[in-house]
Amino acid sequence: MRQDTPAPAVTVADLSDTQPSAFAHVPLVSPGFVNGAPSFTTHDAMVDFVAGLARQSGHARLSSLGKSQLGRDIPVLYFTREGLADPEAIAALDRPVIWLLAQQHGNEHAGGEAMLVLAAALASGELAPLLERLSIVIVPRINPDGAAADQRVLASGNDLNRDHLLLSQDESRALHAAMRQLPPDVVFDHHEFSVARRWLEKFGGSHSLDVMILEATHPGVSRKLTDIARRLYRPVLEATLERHGLSSHDYVTTAADKSDLLVSLGGNAPGIARNAFGLRGSVSYLIETRGVGLGLQRYQQRVATHYLLAQALLEASADEGPALRSAVRAARRAAAADRSPLVVAHELARRPLELPLVDPQSGEARPTPVTLADSRLLATIEQRERPHGYLVLRGGEAVAELLALLQVRTARLAGPARLAVEAYDVARRSRLSRRAGESINPDRSVTVTIRAATIDVPAGALYVPMGQAACGVVAAALEPDSPGSYLGTGVIPMNEDETEAPLYRVMDDSML
Ligand SMILES: [Zn+2]
Structure with missing residues (x-):
């Protein structure tokens, strides 16, 4: 519609x-x-x-x-x-x-x-x-x-x-x-x-x-x-x-x-x-x-x-x-x-507002009380320590191309490495959907839990550092439960039977 x-x-x-x-x-x-x-x-x-x-x-x-x-x-x-x-x-x-x-x-x-x-x-x-x-x-x-x-x-x-x-x-x-x-x-x-x-x-x-x-x-x-x-x-x-x-x-x-x-x-x-x-x-x-x-x-x-x-x-x-x-x-x-925590889920404060509507026929003022969700008054529901960067082990080429268009700098691992990271276990909350046939933001289609892990990373893997001006784009694209994230929208693909995302948080600055 x-x-x-x-x-x-x-x-x-x-x-x-x-x-x-x-x-x-x-x-x-x-x-x-x-x-x-x-x-x-x-x-x-x-x-x-x-x-x-x-x-x-x-x-x-x-x-x-x-x-x-x-x-x-x-x-x-x-x-x-x-x-x-x-x-x-x-x-x-x-x-x-x-x-x-x-x-x-x-x-x-x-x-x-x-x-x-x-x-x-x-x-x-x-x-x-x-x-x-x-x-x-x-x-x-x-x-x-x-x-x-x-x-x-x-x-x-x-x-x-x-x-x-x-x-x-x-x-x-x-x-x-x-x-x-x-x-x-x-x-x-x-x-x-x-x-x-x-x-x-x-x-x-x-x-x-x-x-x-x-x-x-x-x-x-x-x-x-x-x-x-x-x-x-x-x-x-x-x-x-x-x-x-x-x-x-x-x-x-x-x-x-x-x-x-x-x-x-x-x-x-x-x-x-x-x-x-x-x-x-x-x-x-x-x-x-x-x-x-x-x-x-x-x-x-x-x-x-x-x-x-x-x-x-x-x-x-x-x-x-x-x-x-x-x-x-x-x-x-x-x-x-910035090293402050990332807000990954927030609630908007609600307050009463009188909308200055008018009668559609007469044009007479019809002030209408409504409830306003104020996007400038955020209450944090969940925040997450800000990583130093993200490793993308699948779909890296597409991710790098999109992020480059959005002013984000990315890098490739020179050689294989064994790294201590944070992994995401993904519980899909809903199927990917296009809301009302026109939105490209399937809100909260993904939920995750985070745990410490040690992984083997192949040479050439995509690393996206957070220490850059467009770090807001990086977190919005790569934190899986951000609305319209690259994991939620399938840019980073996952199979139905998988729970661990091919996407990891690097929490120390050893990759810099
Ligand atoms: Zn418009």
Whole structure:
């Protein structure tokens, strides 16, 4: 079942749409706004537009992340003052590298359109001065197949925004391969949220908020990166929203299951882009406008909102300049040196929240009390001593390839060795499943017990050290009971009759 598709163009009264838009003054230079009445930008128009910017601007260089599953190009634009195209040369400029990503979900059009507006403003327009202090990468439409079909998911039916640890889809692999070439200091991920659907089904109201925002919340994300998100970007977002009279809240969502009335602050799965970007060592922020289910209603406002927020975030990044890059580097060094225990199971604190829903017919306010699971308030259920590294004795090639895309360094044992390690005894709790047909994170499909063991390790075995910036990715991928782990998803295969995982924790630093 697909969560948000097919989306009826207009399912609820949206009375405020009849009022003149306060955003009409924001000039939007993009294909969707060329002829008066706005429209969704076709794939060909998007490709032509970005190619035109790169031709006309000395700052913009056009490249491609690769092809989508149905063979559509996925453009990426690199913006530097010098107009560099080579990722290594851009990295050598030593300016903060900011990635902006949109339309992971194809039917969330406003973010993608705003990226085109932003690209035009950087190419030669009013935002070009930002390139004195920043290098900026824009992927306006990472899911072009979904956009063409006006659907949330990829052509395969999978949700791209759950696949940033497993990298089982062409689009996620292409993105992370490019990020490996030019690692982001900061990533802004632009989405739209559903106006009605589940909210209407469960609570009898539709969403009235204009914007929802959230930083990375997975417990493995460096605290220092999260602090940058909260200290530098949150006040900027809040001030910009207030200046433009937009209502906002931390990003909340609720499960597809109608009987489940819990509302969650984001989610903590490591395969969600917002979290995965944080785990690989970047500051990460999710920005959502109210849009899925609205068709082209309020499109000017929705696109302008993404654009104004992106502009404000980039300006704040430029003001911070070299200090931003230093702070991200310090966070990565601290992560690499961290010896604190790993949180392997946690519970989210629950608290009451009043959701500002509205009556779907009259548009009247209908504040609705709900219970919120707050992903920022974690109670640890189980923690585990942090290993110095992991030995992967089966599936090592696939594991090394995936982890390399996620900025993880791995090594091979030079010769055979007999080693004291910790072994996992695996009790499968449930069969591998794709939740609701679209998620790639089979939560808690595996449970384990840990015991000391001595094993013979062959030459060439894969060793993944934890003493590196992307150690959060390593633990999320390799602790078997982490949601979407490589053991749980079969990247590290196990036979039905086996109990001992072909995956071991190295607890001393002798391998370093
Ligand atoms: Zn989305």
